[in-house]
Amino acid sequence: MSAPEENKVIPIPNATATVEEKVVEKPAVEEVKPEPVVEEIPATETKSTQELSEEDKDLAALDDDYEAPTEDFDEKLKVELNKKLKPVSKKFDLSTATVISKPITVTNTLNNQVDLGKKTFTWSLLRSQRPITIRSFTATELNNLSNLARNDSRSRETFKAIWDHIVGAGKGKDFDTWSKCTSYFDVDNIWFCIYGACFESANYLPFTCPNCNEVTVSTDIPVENMCKYDNPEVEAEMKKIRKLAATPHMGSVFAEYRVQVSDNIVVGFKEPSIYDAIIAPYLFDDEFRRKYNDIIGICSYIANIYVAEMTSQGLVLRPIAVKQFVGNELKTAKARIIQYAKIIRALSSDQYNIIVSHISALTNRPSVSYGLPAVTCDHCKKEIPEDRTAAADLVFMRHRLAILAG
Ligand SMILES: [Zn+2]
Numbered sequence: 286m287s288a289p290e291e292n293k294v295i296p297i298p299n300a301t302a303t304v305e306e307k308v309v310e311k312p313a314v315e316e317v318k319p320e321p322v323v324e325e326i327p328a329t330e331t332k333s334t335q336e337l338s339e340e341d342k343d344l345a346a347l348d349d350d351y352e353a354p355t356e357d358f359d360e361k362l363k364v365e366l367n368k369k370l371k372p373v374s375k376k377f378d379l380s381t382a383t384v385i386s387k388p389i390t391v392t393n394t395l396n397n398q399v400d401l402g403k404k405t406f407t408w409s410l411l412r413s414q415r416p417i418t419i420r421s422f423t424a425t426e427l428n429n430l431s432n433l434a435r436n437d438s439r440s441r442e443t444f445k446a447i448w449d450h451i452v453g454a455g456k457g458k459d460f461d462t463w464s465k466c467t468s469y470f471d472v473d474n475i476w477f478c479i480y481g482a483c484f485e486s487a488n489y490l491p492f493t494c495p496n497c498n499e500v501t502v503s504t505d506i507p508v509e510n511m512c513k514y515d516n517p518e519v520e521a522e523m524k525k526i527r528k529l530a531a532t533p534h535m536g537s538v539f540a541e542y543r544v545q546v547s548d549n550i551v552v553g554f555k556e557p558s559i560y561d562a563i564i565a566p567y568l569f570d571d572e573f574r575r576k577y578n579d580i581i582g583i584c585s586y587i588a589n590i591y592v593a594e595m596t597s598q599g600l601v602l603r604p605i606a607v608k609q610f611v612g613n614e615l616k617t618a619k620a621r622i623i624q625y626a627k628i629i630r631a632l633s634s635d636q637y638n639i640i641v642s643h644i645s646a647l648t649n650r651p652s653v654s655y656g657l658p659a660v661t662c663d664h665c666k667k668e669i670p671e672d673r674t675a676a677a678d679l680v681f682m683r684h685r686l687a688i689l690a691g
Contacts, residue, residue, distance in 0.1 A: 361500040362500050365491070366489070404420070404421035405420050405452055406418070406478055406481030406485055407478075407527060408475075408478035408481055410468065410475070411523055411653060412470040413468045415455060416455060416527050416528075416531055417474075417475060419451055419481075420451075422450060424684075427483065427684045430443070431684065434677060438677065441567055444563065444564070447475060455532075458533070461564075463535070465561075466558065467535075467558060468557070469559050470556065471559075473653075473654070476675070476676035476680055477511075477655050477676035479676075480511075480680050485508050488507070491682075491686060492669045494669050496662065496667045497665040501660065501663040501669065503660050512654075513653065513673065514653050515652055540555070545593065546636045550628060551591040552590055552591075554588065554647065555587070556586070557585035566581050568618065579626075579630075580622055580625060584621065590605045590625055591604050654673050655675070656673035656674045658671050659671040
């Protein structure tokens with residue numbers, strides 16, 4: 286029998302604990318029968334699920350949050366836009382022109398225009414700790430992106446369309462590699478980079494005055510003024526990252542840190558990547574998603590789960606084996622969820638809440654948000670207060686302006 290002392294909380298000296306490569310068990314997936322949740326649902330569980338999907342909600346809000354402007358608003362906006370929007374930079378007097386007989390081919394015409402494909406914008410991925418450079422989208426490409434995002438802003442197709450526009454070394458070897466090395470918490474920053482690439486030199490922003498209800502279009506706001514940093518350190522960090530050279534080595538920004546959650550279970554946390562939070566769960570079928578809904582979100586924050594053991598050599602952490610299906614990513618991902626579910630669902634409410642609080646801490650780190658800055662109303666001269674919104678919304682709002690004006 287083990288001495289009672291061994292059942293006390295084992296201090297986890299992360300630096301000294303040895304992580305054994307040997308694994309505790311190798312259960313076949315078929316043998317794993319996750320028990321139904323028998324324990325009380327911890328009070329904070331609902332809250333945590335909501336926290337997990339904060340960015341998700343922002344993106345999903347593309348459809349829900351967007352209030353269709355009234356016809357009156359559209360008319361007002363059109364008037365203001367026509368005062369300020371200049372899709373043609375040099376206006377000809379066509380009445381003085383003569384038509385010559387030699388036609389010009391379409392290819393030549395396009396060559397004379399500013400090549401949108403060459404217009405790029407570099408921004409900072411704060412969590413992934415590297416810059417990103419995105420090539421401008423044409424109107425057609427923005428329409429396609431808009432359709433994809435409206436259909437499902439979290440889909441692989443949406444992110445693949447974005448990835449196609451990343452230029453330089455920061456693109457990574459392929460899409461999957463990139464999505465595995467890019468933090469889920471950088472999604473808003475990526476959308477803002479798209480905004481910069483498309484609209485940096487034509488940043489027309491529409492404002493509705495809450496005081497006089499008139500519309501003001503601002504034409505001279507630098508895109509950087511649409512950022513709001515949680516603190517000066519975040520701003521300095523963003524500026525520093527933006528100037529870094531892009532490198533094909535994506536680094537390992539998702540360093541694991543370990544926390545003891547029960548007498549013998551230690552969880553290794555990491556920031557979720559776009560792959561973890563968006564691409565992988567998207568692969569699961571509806572039934573699997575329903576069955577493991579509580580675990581799928583949590584698992585994107587978990588790098589490893591260990592069993593802690595005090596041995597004669599000291600504290601040892603043995604990673605729980607995840608059954609590998611070579612060449613079948615989906616089955617391997619499912620096996621991981623099922624096996625981790627077995628452990629997580631067996632935790633007591635207090636133990637479970639340790640996991641929740643660490644996920645919260647990862648989610649709520651100081652960051653940057655985007656939106657419309659405060660401006661002075663053209664009509665009543667009062668201040669129109671700032672408005673924070675998801676960067677994806679800004680992209681489509683600005684894109685719509687061009688359609689309206691055209
Ligand atoms: Zn006003």
